[in-house]
Amino acid sequence: MSHGATDPTMHPEVQLSTSKGYFLGFAISIALMLLATALVTSHSVPPFGLLMVITVCAGIAVIAQIYFLLHIDISEHNIWNTVALVLFIPLFLITIGLTWWMFSQLYLRTMDMSVMSSVTNPAVHAPATPKLSDMSGMNKNPDSGN
Template sequence: MSESLHTEHAASHGSVKSYMIGFLLSVVLTVIPFWLVMAHVLPKGLTLVTIFLFAIVQVLVHLKYFLHLDFSTDGRWNTLSFIFTMLVIVMLVGLSIWIIFSANALMM
């Protein structure tokens, strides 16, 4: 009975060290853009580009350290399914916006 409660998962889970690295990187990648906005260090356009770049890096940090998506033998299928899902979502949203703008242009 007790053996059925303990199941082994094929996916690798992170260690405390990897979670701490991910957490610290997430905090740093949040604090720096916040400081750039509050201190008005850079011009507005450059600040927006910097925030966008930090956001992309932060998404990658979350994918690696918290969702454990990588191309190792254990996580390859999870990563490929995630990429396929993102591709479908980007196509769905992008094509919907294209259709809406085309319909708006034709109605004018």
């Protein structure tokens, strides 16, 4: 039952793991995170440009982690890990997309838009507190016993 391999350290996936690769992947990810953090705190880039820069930094960090930390590439001995990743990506994007759609629809169906419009344009709606003379059915004498 040995299937021809007696030394587990001779397996190709084990041979790929080196401390240099792990450190390089970690260092790239940390450097990109620090770059994104510095750009956000310095306010040196307009909001849309900042979103694009952060997205690119995150994409590069994900690719670095996939290659250096998970050792996923297109080599023959690693093909099933690559196939699993390729099948995972659309499922992940569908999950994120459907979650966003669900919460946006939930927001639209549960928010009272008249309240939202009175917050944005208070001059259109009546005042929030009614006058005492406008209240009908209120007992003006609290000692009347009713």
